[in-house]
Amino acid sequence: MRYELYYWPEIQGRGEFVRLALEEGGADYVDVARRRGRGRDAMTQFMDRGRVKRPPYAPPFLKAGKLIVAQSALILHYLGPRLRLVPRREADRLWALQLQLTITDLVKEIHDTHHPISTALYYEDQRPAAKRYTREFWRHRVPKLLGYFEDVLRHSGGPYVFGRKVSYVDLSLFQIVEGLRYAFPRRMKRFEKKVPRLIKLRDEVAERPRIAAYLQSERRIPFNEWGIFRAYRELDG
Protein backbone atom coordinates (compact mmCIF):
# COMPACT_ATOMS: atom_id res chain seq x y z
CA MET A 1 0.00 0.00 0.00
CA ARG A 2 1.34 3.42 -0.98
CA TYR A 3 -0.04 6.00 1.41
CA GLU A 4 -0.62 9.60 0.42
CA LEU A 5 -0.24 12.21 3.16
CA TYR A 6 -1.87 15.59 2.59
CA TYR A 7 -0.63 18.45 4.72
CA TRP A 8 0.61 22.02 4.46
CA PRO A 9 4.05 21.83 2.86
CA GLU A 10 5.66 24.71 4.79
CA ILE A 11 5.29 23.46 8.36
CA GLN A 12 5.67 20.47 10.65
CA GLY A 13 2.35 21.24 12.31
CA ARG A 14 -0.10 18.48 13.09
CA GLY A 15 1.11 16.58 10.05
CA GLU A 16 4.43 15.92 11.72
CA PHE A 17 2.93 13.39 14.13
CA VAL A 18 1.85 11.39 11.09
CA ARG A 19 5.15 11.88 9.22
CA LEU A 20 7.08 10.48 12.20
CA ALA A 21 4.90 7.36 12.24
CA LEU A 22 5.20 6.82 8.48
CA GLU A 23 8.98 7.16 8.76
CA GLU A 24 9.43 4.87 11.78
CA GLY A 25 7.05 2.34 10.22
CA GLY A 26 9.08 2.28 7.00
CA ALA A 27 5.91 3.07 5.04
CA ASP A 28 5.80 3.66 1.33
CA TYR A 29 4.31 7.15 1.27
CA VAL A 30 4.15 10.42 -0.64
CA ASP A 31 3.95 13.79 1.10
CA VAL A 32 1.68 15.05 -1.64
CA ALA A 33 1.63 18.80 -1.09
CA ARG A 34 5.44 18.90 -0.94
CA ARG A 35 5.84 17.54 -4.48
CA ARG A 36 6.99 19.99 -7.10
CA GLY A 37 4.30 21.51 -9.27
CA ARG A 38 0.68 21.30 -8.24
CA GLY A 39 1.01 19.35 -5.02
CA ARG A 40 -0.80 21.94 -2.96
CA ASP A 41 -3.73 22.03 -5.38
CA ALA A 42 -3.98 18.25 -5.09
CA MET A 43 -4.58 18.74 -1.39
CA THR A 44 -7.15 21.49 -1.55
CA GLN A 45 -9.26 19.68 -4.14
CA PHE A 46 -10.03 17.00 -1.55
CA MET A 47 -11.39 19.67 0.72
CA ASP A 48 -13.82 20.90 -1.94
CA ARG A 49 -17.09 20.17 -0.22
CA GLY A 50 -19.04 20.62 -3.40
CA ARG A 51 -17.35 17.60 -4.95
CA VAL A 52 -16.16 15.25 -2.21
CA LYS A 53 -18.79 13.11 -0.52
CA ARG A 54 -16.98 12.83 2.81
CA PRO A 55 -14.65 15.83 2.79
CA PRO A 56 -12.08 16.15 5.58
CA TYR A 57 -12.57 19.24 7.70
CA ALA A 58 -8.88 20.14 7.55
CA PRO A 59 -5.40 18.71 6.87
CA PRO A 60 -3.69 16.49 7.76
CA PHE A 61 -5.47 13.66 6.01
CA LEU A 62 -4.27 10.35 4.67
CA LYS A 63 -5.38 8.60 1.53
CA ALA A 64 -5.12 4.81 1.67
CA GLY A 65 -6.60 3.40 -1.52
CA LYS A 66 -10.10 4.83 -1.64
CA LEU A 67 -10.22 5.61 2.06
CA ILE A 68 -9.56 9.12 3.34
CA VAL A 69 -8.82 9.53 7.06
CA ALA A 70 -8.48 12.95 8.73
CA GLN A 71 -7.56 14.10 12.26
CA SER A 72 -3.98 13.27 13.20
CA ALA A 73 -4.86 11.03 16.16
CA LEU A 74 -7.29 9.04 14.03
CA ILE A 75 -4.75 8.67 11.22
CA LEU A 76 -2.31 7.24 13.78
CA HIS A 77 -5.00 4.91 15.13
CA TYR A 78 -5.59 3.70 11.58
CA LEU A 79 -1.89 3.33 10.71
CA GLY A 80 -0.88 1.88 14.09
CA PRO A 81 -1.50 -1.84 13.47
CA ARG A 82 -0.58 -1.57 9.77
CA LEU A 83 2.87 -0.14 10.59
CA ARG A 84 3.30 -2.23 13.76
CA LEU A 85 3.31 0.89 15.87
CA VAL A 86 0.74 -0.29 18.42
CA PRO A 87 -0.03 -3.66 20.05
CA ARG A 88 -2.94 -5.50 18.42
CA ARG A 89 -5.17 -6.06 21.49
CA GLU A 90 -8.26 -3.83 21.49
CA ALA A 91 -7.53 -2.63 25.04
CA ASP A 92 -4.03 -1.58 23.98
CA ARG A 93 -5.25 0.19 20.85
CA LEU A 94 -7.80 2.09 22.92
CA TRP A 95 -5.16 3.02 25.48
CA ALA A 96 -2.82 4.30 22.75
CA LEU A 97 -5.56 6.39 21.17
CA GLN A 98 -6.62 7.73 24.58
CA LEU A 99 -3.06 8.90 25.19
CA GLN A 100 -2.85 10.33 21.67
CA LEU A 101 -6.06 12.31 22.20
CA THR A 102 -4.57 13.80 25.35
CA ILE A 103 -1.51 14.77 23.28
CA THR A 104 -3.95 16.35 20.79
CA ASP A 105 -5.41 18.44 23.62
CA LEU A 106 -1.91 19.49 24.65
CA VAL A 107 -1.00 20.45 21.07
CA LYS A 108 -4.01 22.75 20.90
CA GLU A 109 -2.96 24.42 24.15
CA ILE A 110 0.61 24.84 22.89
CA HIS A 111 -0.76 26.48 19.73
CA ASP A 112 -2.88 28.81 21.86
CA THR A 113 0.19 30.15 23.70
CA HIS A 114 0.75 32.37 20.66
CA HIS A 115 -2.86 32.54 19.42
CA PRO A 116 -5.12 32.59 22.48
CA ILE A 117 -7.80 34.83 20.96
CA SER A 118 -8.11 33.83 17.32
CA THR A 119 -6.22 32.21 14.46
CA ALA A 120 -7.74 34.91 12.25
CA LEU A 121 -5.64 37.57 14.01
CA TYR A 122 -1.88 38.06 13.85
CA TYR A 123 0.20 37.13 16.87
CA GLU A 124 1.16 40.81 17.20
CA ASP A 125 -2.51 41.68 17.65
CA GLN A 126 -2.97 39.34 20.63
CA ARG A 127 0.44 39.61 22.30
CA PRO A 128 -0.67 40.66 25.82
CA ALA A 129 -3.18 37.81 25.94
CA ALA A 130 -0.50 35.44 24.63
CA LYS A 131 1.88 36.44 27.41
CA ARG A 132 -0.75 35.87 30.07
CA TYR A 133 -1.89 32.57 28.51
CA THR A 134 1.68 31.33 28.31
CA ARG A 135 2.39 32.19 31.95
CA GLU A 136 -0.66 30.21 33.10
CA PHE A 137 0.14 27.41 30.68
CA TRP A 138 3.60 26.88 32.15
CA ARG A 139 2.37 27.32 35.71
CA HIS A 140 -0.51 24.86 35.58
CA ARG A 141 -0.88 22.95 32.34
CA VAL A 142 2.64 21.82 31.50
CA PRO A 143 3.22 20.33 34.98
CA LYS A 144 -0.16 18.59 34.89
CA LEU A 145 0.00 17.23 31.34
CA LEU A 146 3.68 16.31 31.11
CA GLY A 147 3.44 15.02 34.70
CA TYR A 148 0.67 12.72 33.55
CA PHE A 149 2.82 11.23 30.79
CA GLU A 150 5.71 10.92 33.22
CA ASP A 151 3.45 8.80 35.45
CA VAL A 152 2.34 6.71 32.48
CA LEU A 153 6.02 5.95 31.78
CA ARG A 154 6.64 5.14 35.42
CA HIS A 155 3.83 2.56 35.30
CA SER A 156 4.99 1.08 31.98
CA GLY A 157 8.55 0.76 33.22
CA GLY A 158 9.77 2.65 30.13
CA PRO A 159 11.40 3.63 27.99
CA TYR A 160 8.13 3.73 26.03
CA VAL A 161 4.46 3.93 27.02
CA PHE A 162 4.06 0.22 26.25
CA GLY A 163 7.38 -0.66 27.87
CA ARG A 164 10.14 -1.85 25.55
CA LYS A 165 8.21 -1.67 22.28
CA VAL A 166 7.86 1.69 20.56
CA SER A 167 4.42 3.00 19.54
CA TYR A 168 3.11 5.99 17.63
CA VAL A 169 2.39 7.64 21.00
CA ASP A 170 6.10 7.68 21.80
CA LEU A 171 6.94 9.32 18.47
CA SER A 172 4.42 12.05 19.27
CA LEU A 173 5.83 12.56 22.77
CA PHE A 174 9.27 12.93 21.18
CA GLN A 175 7.84 15.67 18.98
CA ILE A 176 6.27 17.42 22.00
CA VAL A 177 9.64 17.55 23.80
CA GLU A 178 11.44 18.72 20.67
CA GLY A 179 8.86 21.39 20.00
CA LEU A 180 8.80 22.70 23.56
CA ARG A 181 12.60 22.91 23.50
CA TYR A 182 12.42 24.93 20.29
CA ALA A 183 9.63 27.28 21.38
CA PHE A 184 10.55 27.71 25.05
CA PRO A 185 14.26 26.90 25.49
CA ARG A 186 14.66 28.67 28.82
CA ARG A 187 11.43 27.47 30.40
CA MET A 188 11.97 23.93 29.15
CA LYS A 189 15.52 23.80 30.45
CA ARG A 190 14.24 24.57 33.94
CA PHE A 191 11.34 22.14 33.67
CA GLU A 192 12.98 19.05 32.20
CA LYS A 193 14.39 17.70 35.45
CA LYS A 194 10.80 17.09 36.59
CA VAL A 195 10.12 14.62 33.77
CA PRO A 196 13.25 12.47 33.45
CA ARG A 197 11.38 9.51 31.95
CA LEU A 198 9.94 11.68 29.22
CA ILE A 199 13.39 13.06 28.38
CA LYS A 200 14.76 9.51 28.29
CA LEU A 201 11.96 8.55 25.91
CA ARG A 202 12.87 11.54 23.71
CA ASP A 203 16.50 10.36 23.58
CA GLU A 204 15.52 6.77 22.77
CA VAL A 205 13.29 7.88 19.90
CA ALA A 206 15.94 10.24 18.51
CA GLU A 207 18.41 7.36 18.32
CA ARG A 208 16.15 4.97 16.44
CA PRO A 209 17.82 4.49 13.04
CA ARG A 210 14.84 5.44 10.86
CA ILE A 211 13.99 8.50 12.97
CA ALA A 212 17.64 9.61 13.10
CA ALA A 213 17.86 9.31 9.29
CA TYR A 214 14.60 11.20 8.86
CA LEU A 215 15.67 14.04 11.13
CA GLN A 216 18.84 14.47 9.03
CA SER A 217 16.92 14.42 5.76
CA GLU A 218 15.23 17.19 3.79
CA ARG A 219 11.92 15.48 4.48
CA ARG A 220 12.06 16.94 8.01
CA ILE A 221 10.89 20.55 7.69
CA PRO A 222 12.72 22.77 10.20
CA PHE A 223 10.74 24.36 13.03
CA ASN A 224 9.62 27.86 12.10
CA GLU A 225 7.24 30.63 13.16
CA TRP A 226 4.25 29.45 11.10
CA GLY A 227 3.66 26.20 12.93
CA ILE A 228 2.45 25.09 16.35
CA PHE A 229 5.77 25.57 18.12
CA ARG A 230 7.03 29.13 17.70
CA ALA A 231 10.12 30.66 19.26
CA TYR A 232 8.89 34.05 20.47
CA ARG A 233 11.46 35.24 22.95
CA GLU A 234 9.05 37.34 24.99
CA LEU A 235 6.94 34.26 25.75
CA ASP A 236 9.91 32.33 27.10
CA GLY A 237 9.81 33.79 30.61
Add this chain to the structure above:
Amino acid sequence: MRYELYYWPEIQGRGEFVRLALEEGGADYVDVARRRGRGRDAMTQFMDRGRVKRPPYAPPFLKAGKLIVAQSALILHYLGPRLRLVPRREADRLWALQLQLTITDLVKEIHDTHHPISTALYYEDQRPAAKRYTREFWRHRVPKLLGYFEDVLRHSGGPYVFGRKVSYVDLSLFQIVEGLRYAFPRRMKRFEKKVPRLIKLRDEVAERPRIAAYLQSERRIPFNEWGIFRAYRELDG
Protein backbone atom coordinates in the same frame (compact mmCIF):
# COMPACT_ATOMS: atom_id res chain seq x y z
CA MET B 1 -22.97 -5.54 30.26
CA ARG B 2 -23.61 -2.88 32.88
CA TYR B 3 -21.58 0.20 32.02
CA GLU B 4 -20.29 2.62 34.63
CA LEU B 5 -19.94 6.25 33.59
CA TYR B 6 -17.67 8.47 35.67
CA TYR B 7 -18.13 12.19 35.30
CA TRP B 8 -18.61 15.31 37.39
CA PRO B 9 -22.09 15.10 38.89
CA GLU B 10 -22.94 18.82 38.75
CA ILE B 11 -22.63 19.47 35.02
CA GLN B 12 -23.50 18.17 31.58
CA GLY B 13 -20.00 18.96 30.33
CA ARG B 14 -18.16 16.51 28.12
CA GLY B 15 -19.91 13.64 29.90
CA GLU B 16 -23.21 14.62 28.30
CA PHE B 17 -22.13 13.40 24.87
CA VAL B 18 -21.69 9.96 26.44
CA ARG B 19 -24.91 10.14 28.48
CA LEU B 20 -26.92 10.86 25.32
CA ALA B 21 -25.46 7.79 23.61
CA LEU B 22 -26.08 5.53 26.60
CA GLU B 23 -29.69 6.77 26.74
CA GLU B 24 -30.43 6.44 23.02
CA GLY B 25 -28.74 3.04 22.98
CA GLY B 26 -30.91 1.80 25.84
CA ALA B 27 -27.78 0.82 27.76
CA ASP B 28 -27.76 -0.56 31.26
CA TYR B 29 -25.58 2.03 32.98
CA VAL B 30 -24.83 3.79 36.24
CA ASP B 31 -23.82 7.45 36.39
CA VAL B 32 -21.49 6.65 39.27
CA ALA B 33 -20.59 10.07 40.65
CA ARG B 34 -24.29 11.04 40.79
CA ARG B 35 -25.17 8.23 43.20
CA ARG B 36 -25.91 9.25 46.76
CA GLY B 37 -23.09 8.87 49.24
CA ARG B 38 -19.56 8.41 48.04
CA GLY B 39 -20.13 8.45 44.29
CA ARG B 40 -17.69 11.26 43.70
CA ASP B 41 -14.94 9.51 45.67
CA ALA B 42 -15.50 6.42 43.52
CA MET B 43 -14.60 8.55 40.53
CA THR B 44 -11.50 10.24 41.88
CA GLN B 45 -9.99 6.97 43.09
CA PHE B 46 -9.67 5.84 39.48
CA MET B 47 -7.61 8.93 38.76
CA ASP B 48 -5.14 8.12 41.54
CA ARG B 49 -2.00 7.64 39.51
CA GLY B 50 -0.20 6.02 42.36
CA ARG B 51 -2.61 3.08 42.30
CA VAL B 52 -4.08 2.73 38.83
CA LYS B 53 -1.87 1.22 36.15
CA ARG B 54 -3.50 3.03 33.24
CA PRO B 55 -5.14 6.04 34.88
CA PRO B 56 -7.41 8.23 32.77
CA TYR B 57 -6.14 11.78 32.46
CA ALA B 58 -9.57 13.25 33.25
CA PRO B 59 -13.29 12.46 33.32
CA PRO B 60 -15.39 11.40 31.54
CA PHE B 61 -14.36 7.79 31.53
CA LEU B 62 -16.32 4.58 31.12
CA LYS B 63 -15.79 1.32 32.90
CA ALA B 64 -16.86 -1.75 30.90
CA GLY B 65 -15.91 -4.84 32.86
CA LYS B 66 -12.20 -4.46 33.48
CA LEU B 67 -11.69 -1.97 30.66
CA ILE B 68 -11.50 1.76 31.33
CA VAL B 69 -11.92 4.11 28.37
CA ALA B 70 -11.43 7.89 28.65
CA GLN B 71 -11.85 10.81 26.25
CA SER B 72 -15.47 11.34 25.23
CA ALA B 73 -14.93 10.76 21.49
CA LEU B 74 -13.11 7.51 22.20
CA ILE B 75 -15.83 6.34 24.59
CA LEU B 76 -18.36 6.93 21.81
CA HIS B 77 -16.15 5.07 19.31
CA TYR B 78 -16.06 2.16 21.75
CA LEU B 79 -19.78 2.19 22.53
CA GLY B 80 -20.89 2.89 18.95
CA PRO B 81 -21.12 -0.67 17.59
CA ARG B 82 -22.17 -2.09 20.96
CA LEU B 83 -25.18 0.25 21.18
CA ARG B 84 -25.86 0.16 17.41
CA LEU B 85 -25.08 3.84 17.15
CA VAL B 86 -22.67 3.57 14.22
CA PRO B 87 -22.55 1.39 11.08
CA ARG B 88 -20.19 -1.60 11.40
CA ARG B 89 -17.96 -1.03 8.34
CA GLU B 90 -14.49 0.20 9.26
CA ALA B 91 -14.73 3.14 6.83
CA ASP B 92 -17.99 4.24 8.48
CA ARG B 93 -16.61 3.90 11.99
CA LEU B 94 -13.58 5.99 11.01
CA TRP B 95 -15.82 8.61 9.40
CA ALA B 96 -17.97 8.81 12.55
CA LEU B 97 -14.94 9.21 14.80
CA GLN B 98 -13.43 11.79 12.47
CA LEU B 99 -16.62 13.86 12.72
CA GLN B 100 -16.73 13.35 16.49
CA LEU B 101 -13.15 14.58 16.83
CA THR B 102 -14.08 17.73 14.93
CA ILE B 103 -16.98 18.16 17.38
CA THR B 104 -14.41 17.73 20.17
CA ASP B 105 -12.38 20.58 18.69
CA LEU B 106 -15.51 22.72 18.53
CA VAL B 107 -16.40 21.95 22.15
CA LYS B 108 -12.98 23.15 23.28
CA GLU B 109 -13.46 26.40 21.37
CA ILE B 110 -16.93 26.88 22.86
CA HIS B 111 -15.41 26.39 26.32
CA ASP B 112 -12.75 28.95 25.53
CA THR B 113 -15.33 31.65 24.78
CA HIS B 114 -15.58 32.13 28.55
CA HIS B 115 -12.12 30.87 29.50
CA PRO B 116 -9.71 31.96 26.75
CA ILE B 117 -6.70 32.52 29.03
CA SER B 118 -6.82 29.79 31.67
CA THR B 119 -9.19 27.41 33.44
CA ALA B 120 -7.25 28.24 36.61
CA LEU B 121 -8.62 31.81 36.53
CA TYR B 122 -12.20 32.95 37.13
CA TYR B 123 -14.24 34.11 34.18
CA GLU B 124 -14.39 37.56 35.77
CA ASP B 125 -10.59 37.75 35.60
CA GLN B 126 -10.48 37.18 31.85
CA ARG B 127 -13.66 38.95 30.72
CA PRO B 128 -12.12 41.36 28.15
CA ALA B 129 -10.28 38.48 26.48
CA ALA B 130 -13.49 36.42 26.58
CA LYS B 131 -15.43 39.15 24.81
CA ARG B 132 -12.83 39.43 22.08
CA TYR B 133 -12.51 35.64 21.71
CA THR B 134 -16.28 35.26 21.47
CA ARG B 135 -16.57 37.95 18.80
CA GLU B 136 -13.96 36.20 16.63
CA PHE B 137 -15.48 32.81 17.38
CA TRP B 138 -18.88 33.84 16.04
CA ARG B 139 -17.36 35.73 13.11
CA HIS B 140 -15.08 32.99 11.84
CA ARG B 141 -15.34 29.70 13.67
CA VAL B 142 -19.06 29.06 14.02
CA PRO B 143 -19.74 29.68 10.31
CA LYS B 144 -16.81 27.46 9.35
CA LEU B 145 -17.47 24.58 11.74
CA LEU B 146 -21.27 24.46 11.68
CA GLY B 147 -21.10 25.12 7.93
CA TYR B 148 -18.95 22.03 7.62
CA PHE B 149 -21.52 19.86 9.38
CA GLU B 150 -24.29 21.42 7.28
CA ASP B 151 -22.39 20.28 4.18
CA VAL B 152 -21.93 16.80 5.64
CA LEU B 153 -25.71 16.58 6.08
CA ARG B 154 -26.29 17.84 2.55
CA HIS B 155 -24.10 15.03 1.23
CA SER B 156 -25.74 12.38 3.42
CA GLY B 157 -29.22 13.49 2.40
CA GLY B 158 -30.18 13.81 6.07
CA PRO B 159 -31.70 13.90 8.50
CA TYR B 160 -28.58 12.32 10.05
CA VAL B 161 -24.91 12.20 9.10
CA PHE B 162 -25.34 8.60 7.88
CA GLY B 163 -28.68 9.39 6.24
CA ARG B 164 -31.76 7.81 7.80
CA LYS B 165 -30.03 5.92 10.62
CA VAL B 166 -29.06 7.80 13.76
CA SER B 167 -25.49 7.67 15.10
CA TYR B 168 -23.69 8.97 18.16
CA VAL B 169 -22.44 11.87 16.03
CA ASP B 170 -26.02 13.09 15.57
CA LEU B 171 -26.67 13.00 19.30
CA SER B 172 -23.58 15.14 19.84
CA LEU B 173 -24.64 17.62 17.15
CA PHE B 174 -28.02 17.87 18.91
CA GLN B 175 -26.16 18.77 22.09
CA ILE B 176 -24.09 21.41 20.27
CA VAL B 177 -27.23 23.14 18.96
CA GLU B 178 -28.94 22.94 22.36
CA GLY B 179 -25.88 24.30 24.12
CA LEU B 180 -25.33 27.17 21.70
CA ARG B 181 -29.00 28.11 22.06
CA TYR B 182 -28.59 28.18 25.84
CA ALA B 183 -25.31 30.10 25.90
CA PHE B 184 -25.88 32.49 23.00
CA PRO B 185 -29.66 32.81 22.42
CA ARG B 186 -29.46 36.05 20.43
CA ARG B 187 -26.47 35.14 18.31
CA MET B 188 -27.84 31.66 17.65
CA LYS B 189 -31.27 32.95 16.65
CA ARG B 190 -29.64 35.08 13.96
CA PHE B 191 -27.34 32.28 12.82
CA GLU B 192 -29.69 29.30 12.64
CA LYS B 193 -31.14 30.09 9.23
CA LYS B 194 -27.72 29.39 7.74
CA VAL B 195 -27.73 25.76 8.91
CA PRO B 196 -31.28 24.46 8.28
CA ARG B 197 -30.19 20.82 8.01
CA LEU B 198 -28.46 20.98 11.37
CA ILE B 199 -31.59 22.45 12.97
CA LYS B 200 -33.69 19.72 11.36
CA LEU B 201 -31.30 17.12 12.79
CA ARG B 202 -31.68 18.73 16.23
CA ASP B 203 -35.47 18.45 15.96
CA GLU B 204 -35.34 14.83 14.83
CA VAL B 205 -33.08 13.84 17.72
CA ALA B 206 -35.25 15.71 20.25
CA GLU B 207 -38.29 13.71 19.13
CA ARG B 208 -36.70 10.29 19.43
CA PRO B 209 -38.62 8.54 22.23
CA ARG B 210 -35.64 7.62 24.41
CA ILE B 211 -34.04 11.06 24.07
CA ALA B 212 -37.36 12.82 24.71
CA ALA B 213 -37.86 10.73 27.87
CA TYR B 214 -34.30 11.40 29.00
CA LEU B 215 -34.60 15.15 28.51
CA GLN B 216 -37.72 15.14 30.72
CA SER B 217 -36.05 13.06 33.43
CA GLU B 218 -33.93 14.03 36.40
CA ARG B 219 -31.03 12.24 34.77
CA ARG B 220 -30.63 15.26 32.45
CA ILE B 221 -28.75 17.88 34.44
CA PRO B 222 -29.92 21.39 33.49
CA PHE B 223 -27.48 23.71 31.73
CA ASN B 224 -25.69 25.96 34.22
CA GLU B 225 -22.73 28.30 34.55
CA TRP B 226 -20.19 25.66 35.57
CA GLY B 227 -20.19 23.71 32.34
CA ILE B 228 -19.05 24.22 28.76
CA PHE B 229 -22.08 26.21 27.64
CA ARG B 230 -22.58 29.26 29.87
CA ALA B 231 -25.17 31.98 29.46
CA TYR B 232 -23.19 35.17 30.03
CA ARG B 233 -25.31 37.95 28.61
CA GLU B 234 -22.38 40.24 27.76
CA LEU B 235 -20.95 37.57 25.47
CA ASP B 236 -24.17 37.26 23.49
CA GLY B 237 -23.53 40.22 21.21
